[in-house]
Amino acid sequence: MATLLARNAALLATFGPENTEINNGGLFIRDGVIEALGPTEDLPETADRVINLSGHVVLPGLINTHHHLYQTLTRVIPAAQDALLFDWLKALYPLWGRLTPSAVKTATQTGIAELLLSGCTATSDHLYLFPNGVRLDDTIEAALETGIRFHATRGSMSIGESKGGLPPDFLVEEETDILRDCQRVVESFHDASDYAHIQVALAPCSPFSVSRDLMRETAVMARSYGVRLHTHLAENAQDIIYSEENFGQRPGDYAEALGWVGDDVWHAHCVQLDESEIQLFARTGTAIAHCPCSNMRLGSGIAPLRRMLDAGVPVGLGVDGSASNDGADLLGEARQAMLLQRVREGAAGLSAREALKVATAGGARALGRRDLGYLAPGMAGDFAAFSTESTAMAGAGSDPLAALVFCGPHRASYTVIGGRVVVDQGEITSLHLPNLLQKHRAAAADLLRDEAR
Numbered sequence: 068m069a070t071l072l073a074r075n076a077a078l079l080a081t082f083g084p085e086n087t088e089i090n091n092g093g094l095f096i097r098d099g100v101i102e103a104l105g106p107t108e109d110l111p112e113t114a115d116r117v118i119n120l121s122g123h124v125v126l127p128g129l130i131n132t133h134h135h136l137y138q139t140l141t142r143v144i145p146a147a148q149d150a151l152l153f154d155w156l157k158a159l160y161p162l163w164g165r166l167t168p169s170a171v172k173t174a175t176q177t178g179i180a181e182l183l184l185s186g187c188t189a190t191s192d193h194l195y196l197f198p199n200g201v202r203l204d205d206t207i208e209a210a211l212e213t214g215i216r217f218h219a220t221r222g223s224m225s226i227g228e229s230k231g232g233l234p235p236d237f238l239v240e241e242e243t244d245i246l247r248d249c250q251r252v253v254e255s256f257h258d259a260s261d262y263a264h265i266q267v268a269l270a271p272c273s274p275f276s277v278s279r280d281l282m283r284e285t286a287v288m289a290r291s292y293g294v295r296l297h298t299h300l301a302e303n304a305q306d307i308i309y310s311e312e313n314f315g316q317r318p319g320d321y322a323e324a325l326g327w328v329g330d331d332v333w334h335a336h337c338v339q340l341d342e343s344e345i346q347l348f349a350r351t352g353t354a355i356a357h358c359p360c361s362n363m364r365l366g367s368g369i370a371p372l373r374r375m376l377d378a379g380v381p382v383g384l385g386v387d388g389s390a391s392n393d394g395a396d397l398l399g400e401a402r403q404a405m406l407l408q409r410v411r412e413g414a415a416g417l418s419a420r421e422a423l424k425v426a427t428a429g430g431a432r433a434l435g436r437r438d439l440g441y442l443a444p445g446m447a448g449d450f451a452a453f454s455t456e457s458t459a460m461a462g463a464g465s466d467p468l469a470a471l472v473f474c475g476p477h478r479a480s481y482t483v484i485g486g487r488v489v490v491d492q493g494e495i496t497s498l499h500l501p502n503l504l505q506k507h508r509a510a511a512a513d514l515l516r517d518e519a520r
């Protein structure tokens with residue numbers, strides 16, 4: 068019976084239904100689950116591990132709902148720095164075609180390390196290309212070593228250039244092979260139980276890289292197993308044009324026609340959803356992974372987050388792949404979500420607390436997790452603690468919780484997942500970071516070296 072007591076936090080914000088904020092708060096975790104939470108004086112006094120959180124703000128572990136971890140190997144590639152989505156993809160596909168299982172494993176752990184340091188305790192990953200023997204298993208095995216809760220999504224691309232799709236033919240798979248492997252990874256890895264560390268979702272890459280049949284059949288398969296569905300949707304204006312020209316429908320209508328709406332579906336981006344599509348998503352409980360940095364980086368536009376939230380659409384935050392952000396600071400992403408929405412809607416466009424709610428409870432809902440997203444007895448023992456005594460927080464004592472969003476950058480002092488301290492006093496305990504980064508530099512250089520040949 069392992070126990071962890073975290074006590075004396077300057078402020079503990081639960082982000083539960085009541086949005087309770089507790090001064091001098093703490094929590095007591097037993098076997099990975101929160102047993103008690105409240106003012107420090109009301110908590111047990113001993114545990115196997117006791118952490119003194121004086122001078123810290125505590126919040127639920129942040130949840131990342133959209134990422135492509137392999138892309139940490141291909142940041143700031145010059146040919147892709149200033150391109151819109153479709154040209155950006157075309158510049159990067161040849162590099163990604165050289166990925167190996169070992170490179171994917173190293174990239175997965177490196178990207179997760181970056182997330183852990185920003186207070187993230189659960190992440191989704193969207194892997195949709197499988198060259199040179201790469202398998203979804205590589206990302207899952209890599210993630211298990213880090214301690215993070217991992218939602219691996221088995222992506223796919225089946226419509227290559229010769230059939231009018233975007234990716235080169237050598238990177239697409241046969242649809243029968245895709246469906247067979249989807250079945251294999253769900254049966255091998257998906258854990259539907261509460262407090263699961265590994266879940267699997269099915270995730271054709273986008274409407275412009277797979278067929279109508281594959282979208283439909285993937286949805287049928289996912290529902291037969293009770294796993295979730297994920298894809299990219301309505302990312303930018305080109306995406307809308309492609310949908311109207313090829314399918315005669317806007318993306319929301321296309322998704323609905325193929326069974327791709329419902330409370331078991333979350334779509335990345337949705338920057339260009341119109342009012343009727345927002346109402347469709349609200350009505351059906353279809354969730355969105357909002358990725359503000361990526362949307363700015365690729366010039367895709369400003370997602371109507373305020374409208375989505377007001378309409379009741381479930382929304383989580385995503386850093387998106389590291390070739391289109393190119394950082395994976397989830398708390399920083401919450402800051403950008405707040406700032407970008409204010410560009411669109413004015414200063415009342417999104418509050419700091421709303422941004423954090425999207426990054427926590429919103430993300431849990433998008434990933435279909437009732438056991439994650441806020442702090443309460445019975446919920447998973449996942450939290451992050453940030454110092455109020457950093458340079459970034461100087462002068463911000465009047466509202467240290469809002470300061471996590473208004474000020475920055477921040478780095479988590481503690482990131483705890485299921486009671487396991489994976490970031491301890493600012494250092495990752497589950498990985499040897501210097502060795503990992505050295506391997507990552509070598510793997511990234513290998514991809515570019517091949518480019519020069």
Ligand SMILES: [Zn+2]
Nearest residue numbers: 299335387388
């Ligand atoms: Zn993406």
